[in-house]
Amino acid sequence: MIDELYAGASSIEHFIGWTKQTLEPHGFTEANTLPLVGVCRDELMFPIEQAVHDAWGLSFDMSSLGAMLFLGRSGMAAAAHHAPGEDGRHRYLCIVLPHIGIDRARGVGYVSRQGQAEPTSACGALMGLRDEMATGRRDLVLEPDDLEMSLLRMMVLPRVGKAVPALDELTEIARQAATDELRRLLAGSLESSTADVAVISGLMIHGPGGDRVAVRQAWVAIGSSEPIELV
Numbered sequence: 001m002i003d004e005l006y007a008g009a010s011s012i013e014h015f016i017g018w019t020k021q022t023l024e025p026h027g028f029t030e031a032n033t034l035p036l037v038g039v040c041r042d043e044l045m046f047p048i049e050q051a052v053h054d055a056w057g058l059s060f061d062m063s064s065l066g067a068m069l070f071l072g073r074s075g076m077a078a079a080a081h082h083a084p085g086e087d088g089r090h091r092y093l094c095i096v097l098p099h100i101g102i103d104r105a106r107g108v109g110y111v112s113r114q115g116q117a118e119p120t121s122a123c124g125a126l127m128g129l130r131d132e133m134a135t136g137r138r139d140l141v142l143e144p145d146d147l148e149m150s151l152l153r154m155m156v157l158p159r160v161g162k163a164v165p166a167l168d169e170l171t172e173i174a175r176q177a178a179t180d181e182l183r184r185l186l187a188g189s190l191e192s193s194t195a196d197v198a199v200i201s202g203l204m205i206h207g208p209g210g211d212r213v214a215v216r217q218a219w220v221a222i223g224s225s226e227p228i229e230l231v
Helices: 012-026 041-056 070-080 124-134 144-161 167-189
Strands: 033-039 090-095 101-102 193-207 209-224
Touching: 012 033, 012 041, 012 193, 012 209, 033 041, 041 090, 041 101, 041 193, 070 101, 070 167, 090 167, 101 167, 124 144, 124 167, 144 167, 144 193
Parallel strands: 033 090, 090 193, 101 193
Antiparallel strands: 193 209
């Protein structure tokens, strides 16, 4: 099923190797680059976060429920001041990865977690959002005691039609929403003349054979030049 839905998805190791091989010719190295990582809060995302840390150094955390980016301009401005810049350039590697589980028994949206007898949902936030839509709930009200979930609704629901999408479709919509928000924040927070920015946006798939990453968008922009597509 993974190969049917996510043809070309690769292991975390292969994905990380691809980032190094693809970005080093553009001047990005572990020593001069600040990784910014936006994934879901789920503990299942720790392996990819660790792999990014091991390959690219300590990262600035953009993560939230559903891999949405809620750090705003203040958070992005903070990241902008953390990047190395000894050569006069500030380099940022931004990675956005919502996730989805595929279990042998339960299918799309479920994953077998260590120590649990039954598969559970992944992404739980996006599954919950889909369940809400199935009951007709479409409100865009900010809830102080459930901030991230209500913000997730605000980011994703305007992009969804009247029909309730399948979970893989909803996960892709969430990825697009998070990537568009990243693009908006970068445009308003970085000094383009001295900033080199790489963006990699994809999906993390938890399957019976282990985790895989499917890259959907990737580009690099050197200073004020036009972005170079990487996939």
